[in-house]
Amino acid sequence: MTASGLAALPLLELTVVLPLAGLLLALPLGHHGARATLALAPIILLVTALLCIEIMWSGAPIERVAGGWDVPLGIALRADGISGAFLLTTALVACAVAVFQAQGGQDGGATRRSTFWPLFLATWGALNAVFVSGDLFNLYVALELLTLAAVAMVAYGSTEAAMRYLLFALSGSLVFLLGVALIYAGSGTFDIGLLGSAGAGDTAMTVAAAFMTAGLLAKAALFPFHAWLPPAHGNAPTPASALLSALVVKAPFFILVRIWFDIGPETSGVLMQLLGYLGVAAILYGSLLAMRQERLKLVIAYSTVAQLGYLFLVFPLAGAAQDLPWTAGTWSGAIFHALSHALAKAALFLAAGIVIEAVGHDRLQGLAGLARDLPMTVFAFGIAAVSIMGLPPSGAFIGKYLMLTGALAGGHVFLAIVMIGGGLLAAAYLFRPLRLMLLAGETQPAKAIARRRQVVPLLLALAAVGLGIAASLPYALLQIGRSLTATEGIE
Amino acid sequence: MDEFLYLACIGLLGTVAASLVRVHLGPNRADRMMGAQLIGTGGVAIALVLAGAARDASMIDVALVLALLASFAAVAFVKATSADGAGDPEEDG
Amino acid sequence: MSTALVYALCGASLVGVGLYGFITRAHLLRRILAFNIIGSGIFLLLGGAGSRQGAVSPDPVPQAVIITGIVVALSLTALAVALLVRLVEDTGRATLPGEDASRDA
Amino acid sequence: MNPALLFDVALAALAVVAALSAVAGRDLFASVAFYIVYGILIALAWMRLGAVDVALAEAAIGAGLTGVLLIGAWSQLHRKGATETPPGPSSAARLLAAGASASVAVLVAVIFVGLPADGAGLAPAVRENVAESGVSNPVTAVLLNFRAYDTLMETIVLAVALAAVWSLTRDELWGGIPGLRQHARDGGVLATFGRLLPPLGLLVGVYLVWAGSSMPGGAFQAATVLAAVWLLLVMSGAMDEPAIGSTAIRLTIVAGPALFLAYGTGGAFLGTFLGFPADVAGMLIVAIEYVLTVSIAATLALLVAGVPRRQE
C-alpha cells in the first residue's frame, strides 16, 4: 500500500470510532461481547499501526476537523508522533488484556461477564479520543467517559475503592473544567493549536492552566493525590488493574504534556519545580510503601505511584527552558518511560493475575517456590521487573538515560540522584516477590494454568524490552510534530 | 411596564425565599417537600413573567417544562415514604 | 455591573460553596450534591462569559457545551448514586472510612 | 440599579443560599429538597442570560430528573439507616476548608472580572455559518453540526453510564428488573395523575424535539421530558420497568448513538467525519435527532431506575 493509499483511509477517525462502535455492539450482546471484541481488537491494532506508518511516512502530524468546520468553530482531531506512540501502546496492551480476559472467561459472575466488554471498549475508545483530541472541552468529555468506564471496572473488585476513585476523579475533572471555562472566557476558543499559536498568554491563562494541571494531577494520582490508586488498582479484577495502571493514569499525563508543551502558557518556573518535587516525593514515597506491602498486587500498584513520579520530572527538566538543546531529548525520554512503563506494568498485573488464579491469593508469604509451577509467568514477571527498574536493554532504560542526560546537562544534580536512587528502590521492592517466587520454599499446590494464557504477560514484558532494543524507530516517531527536534538523539 | 414586571418577579422571588425558610425549618419532611413544591410553582410564575418581559414565546417552554416536572420530585417523595417504599399513601390509609 | 457579570460572580461563589461542601462533608450523598453545585457554578461562569455582549444574542457555543456538560454531569451522578447505594448495602455506611473523624456529619 | 438587575442580584443570592443550605444543612432530606429548589433557581438564571436552551435542559434535568434520582437514593439510604453520619466537627479544619474554598472563588471572580470586557467569542462565527448548518437555532447548529463530535461522545457517555450502573448488579439478579414493583390504589389520585399527565408530557416532548431546529429545544431536553413521563408511568403503577436483559431495550439504548456514529464514519470514508452536506443537513440532523431522542429517553429513565433489584 502506498502513502497515498493510506491517506485515503480515515485511519485517524477509525482509531476512535472502532472501539466506540465495538462498545455499542457489545452492550446489547451481553456475554457474547467477548467474541465481538476479540474480532475487533486486531482490526483496531492494525488501523493504529497503519496510522503510525502514515504519520512516519508523511513526517508531519495528521489533522482533521470534525464536520469539516475549521477551528475555532469546529473540533480538530490531531495525531502527531506522541499521539501515534500512545495509540499504538494502548492497542498492544488492550489486545493483550482482551485475549487474557477472553481466555479466563469463567472469571466473575454473570454481571461481570456481560458488562466487562462494553466498559473495556469504552476505556479503549476514551483513551484514543484523548490521544487525538485537539480541543479542550472535547478532552473533558473524553476524560469523563474514561472515568465512568474505569470506576465501574474497579467496582467489580471493591465498591469502596471505586467510590474513593470516583470522588478523586470527579473533583479532578471539575477543576480541569474550571480551567477550560476560564480559557474560553479569556480567549474565545477551546482549540489547543490556536491557543498555542496565540503565544504566551497572560495571568488569566496561567491561572487557568494551573487549575487544569491541579485537576489532572488528581486524576493522574501524583503524590499527594495518590491515595485512591493503590486500593483501586490493587483490588480491581486483573484485566482492569492492567488497563488502569498501564494506560488510564497516563491519559491525564498526556493532556498535561499537551497543555505545557503545546499550548505553552507563560511558564511559571515555580510551578514546574513544584511538579518536579511532587514527582520526587512520589518516587520515594511510592517505592518505600511498595517495599512494605504484603500483597503482590499492592506492591505493583504502589510501584505505579512511584513510576508516575518519574514522568513529572519532565516538567522541571524540559518545561522550564524549552529552547535548550537537551530538552527535546529529555522530553522524549519521559515519553519513552511512560510507554515502557505501560507495557511492563500491564505484564506485571497480568502475571499477578495468573498467580492469583493458580494459588487463589496474592499474599507474598504464600508465593514461595512458585517458579517451579509457573516458570513462564515468573520469567515474565522478572523481565517486566527489569524494565520497571530501568535496566538495559529495556525501553525504560532509554527513557531514564535520556532524562538523566538532560538532568545532568541542565545542572539538576538532585533530580539525577533521585532518578538513580529510584531505580535502586524499584529493584528492592521488585526483587522481594521475585526472590520469594524463585525460592525453593515449601511448595503449595498450584492450579495448572494454560500456557497460551501465561504467554500473554511474557509477550508484553518482551515488548517493553524490545522498545529499548529497537529504540530508534519509536524515537523518530515521537519527534514528529514537535516544534523542537532533538539535536542529540540516541547515539 | 418592563420595570413593573421585574418588580413583580422580585416579589415572587420574595415568596420563594420565604418558602426556603419552610424547607429549612421543617419540622417534618412533608413540610419541607411542600416548601419545595411551592417554590416549583413560584418558579413557573417567574418563568412566565420573564417570558412576558422579554416577549419571548420560547421562554414559555421553560415554564412548561418546569410545570410538567416540578411535581415529580413530590411524587417520588410520597412513594418513598409509603410503607414499602413503592406504594401509594392512599393505600396505606 | 451587568446581568452576565452578576451570574458569573454567582457561578464563582457556587464553585466556592460546592468546594467547601465537597471537602468538609462526610456523607457521600452530600458530596454528590456538592459536585453538582460546583459543576453548575462552572457552567454559569462559562455562560456569563458568553453573554458579556448582552443577553440579546449570547454566544451559542458555550450554551451547547453547557448542555453537553449537564448531561455528562447527570451520567456521573447516576453512577455515583448507584455506587453509593451499593456501598451502603455492602458496608452499612454512607461515608468512606478514614474520613469520618476529620469531617463534620 | 434598575429592577431587572436587582432581580438578577436577588436570584443569584438566593441560588447561593440554596446551595449553601444543601451542602451545609444538618438534615439529609432537607439537603435534597434544597438541591431541587436550587435547580429551579438556576434554570431561571439561564433564562435571564438569554440561554433558553440551557434553561430548558436545566429545568428538565437539574430540577426534574435529578430530583427524582436523589429522592430515590435518599429513600434507599433512609431505609438502611444510612442517612446519619457520625458527628466529628473539627472547627479548625472547617475554617481552613472555608478559607481555601473562598480563596478559589475569589481568585476565579478576580480573573473573570479582569478579562477584556469585549470578550472574544464564537458568536460571529456561528452567525456566519448557521445558514449552512441545516438548522436555524444556533445552539442546535453547534450541538449537532459544528461540534457534533462532542455530542456524539456525549450520547456514548450516556450509554456507558448505563453499562456502568448495570455493572453494579448482584450476579443473581443479572438481567432482572430495576427498582421495586411500584403500585398505587386503583382510581386513586396517584393512579389518575399517572394517566392524565403522560399524554401531555408526550406532547411536550415531541414539541420540544420538533421545535429544536428553529427554536430553543432539542433532543436532550425532549428526551428528558420523555424519560420523566416514563418514570411517572412506573411510579403510578401503570407500567413496570423492563428487564435489563431484554434485547429490545438494549437495542433501543444503542440505536441513537450507533446511527450517529455510523453516519459520522460513513462521512469519514467519503471525505468528512461527521460532515453534513449543506443542502440535506437539515433533514439528516432532524432524522438523527428523532432517533437520539428515543434512545436518550430510554437511557435516562433506566439510569434513574438504577440497578436490578428483582428477577423477572
Add this chain to the structure above:
Amino acid sequence: MNVADWLSALSILVGVAFFIAGTAGLLRFPDVHSRLHALTKADNLGLGFISLGVAIRMAEPWSIAKILVVWMLTVLAAATVAQLIARAALGTAPEEAGADDHR
C-alpha cells in the same frame, strides 16, 4: 401604556399578592394540613392571575395556548401533590413522614 397593559399589570399584581398570601400561610399556619390548604388555594389562583396577565401581554394564540397548558398542568400537579402529601403526613406511618433523621 394602553388598556391591555394596565389589565396585564393589574392581573400580575393580583397574582403576586395571592402568592404572598399563600406563602404567609405556609409560614404562619400551625400544622401540615392548614398549610397545605393555604398553599394550594393561593398559589393556583396566583398562578392563574399571572398567567392571565402574561397571556394578555403576549397576545398571540400559540403563546396563549401554551400558557393555558402551563396553568392547567400546575393546577393538576398541585392538587395531586397536596392530596398525596396530606395522606402521607397523616398516613399509617407517622414516623416515616413525620420526624426527621436528626430531630
